[in-house]
Amino acid sequence: MESMDTVRPGVLVVDDEANQRNALASMIRGWGYDAETAANGAEALAKLEEFQASAVLTDLMMPVMDGSELLRQLKDRGDAPPAIVLTAFGNLETAVNLVHDLGAFWFLEKPLDPPALRLLIERAVAQGTLSLYNRTLEQRLAGEGVLAELNGVSPVMQEVFSLIRQVAPTRATVLITGESGTGKELTARAIHQLSPRRAKSFVAINCAAMPESLIESEIFGHEKGSFTGAIERRRGCFELAHGGTLLLDEIGEMPLPTQSKLLRVLEERKVRRLGSPREIDVDVRVLAATNKNLQEEVAGGRFREDLYFRLNVFQVALPPLRARMADLPLLADSMIRDLNQRHACKVNGISAAAMAMLEVYAWPGNVRELRNVLERGVILAGEGLIQAHHISVGGPKAQPVRHSETSGALEVHLPVGTTVSEAERALIEATLRHTAGNRTRAAALLGISQKTLFNKLKEYGGGD
Numbered sequence: 001m002e003s004m005d006t007v008r009p010g011v012l013v014v015d016d017e018a019n020q021r022n023a024l025a026s027m028i029r030g031w032g033y034d035a036e037t038a039a040n041g042a043e044a045l046a047k048l049e050e051f052q053a054s055a056v057l058t059d060l061m062m063p064v065m066d067g068s069e070l071l072r073q074l075k076d077r078g079d080a081p082p083a084i085v086l087t088a089f090g091n092l093e094t095a096v097n098l099v100h101d102l103g104a105f106w107f108l109e110k111p112l113d114p115p116a117l118r119l120l121i122e123r124a125v126a127q128g129t130l131s132l133y134n135r136t137l138e139q140r141l142a143g144e145g146v147l148a149e150l151n152g153v154s155p156v157m158q159e160v161f162s163l164i165r166q167v168a169p170t171r172a173t174v175l176i177t178g179e180s181g182t183g184k185e186l187t188a189r190a191i192h193q194l195s196p197r198r199a200k201s202f203v204a205i206n207c208a209a210m211p212e213s214l215i216e217s218e219i220f221g222h223e224k225g226s227f228t229g230a231i232e233r234r235r236g237c238f239e240l241a242h243g244g245t246l247l248l249d250e251i252g253e254m255p256l257p258t259q260s261k262l263l264r265v266l267e268e269r270k271v272r273r274l275g276s277p278r279e280i281d282v283d284v285r286v287l288a289a290t291n292k293n294l295q296e297e298v299a300g301g302r303f304r305e306d307l308y309f310r311l312n313v314f315q316v317a318l319p320p321l322r323a324r325m326a327d328l329p330l331l332a333d334s335m336i337r338d339l340n341q342r343h344a345c346k347v348n349g350i351s352a353a354a355m356a357m358l359e360v361y362a363w364p365g366n367v368r369e370l371r372n373v374l375e376r377g378v379i380l381a382g383e384g385l386i387q388a389h390h391i392s393v394g395g396p397k398a399q400p401v402r403h404s405e406t407s408g409a410l411e412v413h414l415p416v417g418t419t420v421s422e423a424e425r426a427l428i429e430a431t432l433r434h435t436a437g438n439r440t441r442a443a444a445l446l447g448i449s450q451k452t453l454f455n456k457l458k459e460y461g462g463g464d
Helices: 018-030 041-048 067-077 089-101 114-143 155-167 184-193 212-220 256-268 294-299 305-311 325-343 352-359 366-381 420-434 439-446 450-460
Strands: 010-014 034-038 055-059 083-087 106-109 174-177 202-206 245-249 270-272 279-281 285-290 314-317 346-350 383-386 402-405 408-411
Touching: 010 018, 010 041, 018 034, 018 055, 034 041, 041 055, 041 067, 055 067, 055 114, 067 083, 083 114, 106 114, 155 184, 155 314, 174 184, 184 202, 184 245, 184 285, 212 256, 256 270, 256 305, 294 305, 325 346, 325 352, 325 366, 346 352, 346 366, 352 366, 352 420, 366 383, 420 439, 420 450, 439 450
Parallel strands: 010 034, 010 055, 055 083, 083 106, 174 285, 174 314, 202 245, 245 285, 346 383
Antiparallel strands: 270 279, 402 408
16 A cells, blocks of 8 residues: 655645745745645635645635635535635734634744744645545545445445445435444444544434433433423533534434424524523534335324435435345454454454355344354354354244245255255255256345355356
């Protein structure tokens, strides 16, 4: 991977006076940086599309687009390099406000003091280069199957990664859907970590875990004495997440009266604690997650249609594990490393027989169930490889060797004493009979890749 030191940091100089910006660019190049120039904020935004700047040096008063508007638009982009504002004495108060409100790195009064400017550029470039390197690293890791705490090389997960990268820098409300155990909270955390709000709080509340009598207090907060048991003032999740991100998990379980109040907060960006006459401004990015079909909930009168439209600005749908079985080795490897640290074990992998058991199971509990199975395996193995006898899937009443389709059902009955390899072969052969030899369809039914199926058939002498 290319290191940060191999790329010469760049500085974009923005000033409407040609002599001033060219002189500044020349001086900055003399300090060992690449430098480009722009005559106003609009030119600067266009230049940043092709020039990877580690810092921006901008004047305030410019035609077309001034420095204040440039900083606003850079802030909205979410991945802007640090900006140093150049200001005349009369604009000093404005410059201070820009540092506070729009996140400018610092300001410097004219006429410029070159040593002071050089020091500020060094510090801004150091911060900007690190941020640029982190973004590049995140993009590369995503290509290798890792994004924040998510793992996946399958096409469906790469599509999820693409959606996350597109929506994370924005302010859009996101609805995350998927079966239980597919990683909805991890997806929400990834969106937060890749957003401009990453340094602020990430607050998650499970709407299904709260009794109806308490959920409004948890979300909106309450004043002392507002209800029986309210012995002190309490801030709600919106206040706790101010400046950051709030995840409303299992939003489909939220009571209708609370849905009405939530809609008002989302529209007005103001929250009122229970028992308080005063509204509080809140700056919160809201993410919602559910394993329910909210359109069906709306049709059944259990979920407000206007709230559904307000939440469903951008949707990220997570696939079940059975639809991304190509990710199984990567998921298992990542989980085993984490579980080794958690339980002080030294497991270095999983045997082929144990992996075969994982590959033929349907995983109704998805990634969460996989982690539970591997946690038991890691504890039992302690070190070395997780073996087949360390793996227990489905429980005593489960029927893992069954796949159903609209055309009918496939069942495989195995006598007591059947080995894992014999069970695997019986399942594969029965599935191929069911699909009339169609290997693509058989692999999809089995939840394994076509390559894995081909290799198995080759072992059985039928891979030609």
